[in-house]
Amino acid sequence: MVTRLLHAPLLARRTRHGLVPPPQPQPARRRPPMAMLAGMSAAVAIASAFAPAPAGASSHAWQHVHGQARLMLGVEGKTGQAELRAAGDDVFGFEHAPRTASERDVQAKAFGRLRASGAQLIRFDPALGCTISARDVRMDTKPGAHGEVVATYQIACRVAPQGKPVRFGISAAFPGIDRVAVQLVSDTAQSGATISRDRGQLVP
Numbered sequence: 001m002v003t004r005l006l007h008a009p010l011l012a013r014r015t016r017h018g019l020v021p022p023p024q025p026q027p028a029r030r031r032p033p034m035a036m037l038a039g040m041s042a043a044v045a046i047a048s049a050f051a052p053a054p055a056g057a058s059s060h061a062w063q064h065v066h067g068q069a070r071l072m073l074g075v076e077g078k079t080g081q082a083e084l085r086a087a088g089d090d091v092f093g094f095e096h097a098p099r100t101a102s103e104r105d106v107q108a109k110a111f112g113r114l115r116a117s118g119a120q121l122i123r124f125d126p127a128l129g130c131t132i133s134a135r136d137v138r139m140d141t142k143p144g145a146h147g148e149v150v151a152t153y154q155i156a157c158r159v160a161p162q163g164k165p166v167r168f169g170i171s172a173a174f175p176g177i178d179r180v181a182v183q184l185v186s187d188t189a190q191s192g193a194t195i196s197r198d199r200g201q202l203v204p
């Protein structure tokens, strides 16, 4: 019965006006060249996998592993996006909201370095002419949970970076981050790796 209902719109219907042809199947949607593309959609899917769980979900969804950051990297054509999430402790030594002028200063400096150092953290081949600009750097904090630093970046390259390895300098910039679980999605590849002390690469 369910199947019959689902398929019903595909069948010609006879009405008092005669035979009504079934609706034409929608032509395969062409991907808009610059908008949400297959790669970026998958990247967004990964991003939502990283996103905090809704209220009522297991508290485990909020727990990060100290020493291990997560990087989501999406590349499409000559552009891309990245999101780095790391324990506050690993980036500037604490995870609560800053309580003193000194803590505010430490956090502001770490945020400043995250904003300025996109191209050091995520290293495309210099020949590709990629710029990596910070879009947002903030704390993701919930009562009773560990505070997480979230830094998002916009990537724009002169030459499409597909097929060219991406390397990392995250532990070099933030020594408290020992490993980075990287998820990479591009319009031609999908891969993941745990990068330990910046050793290793991924190919978009």
Ligand SMILES: [Zn+2]
Pocket: 064, 066, 087, 088, 089, 095, 146, 147
């Ligand atoms: Zn923590």
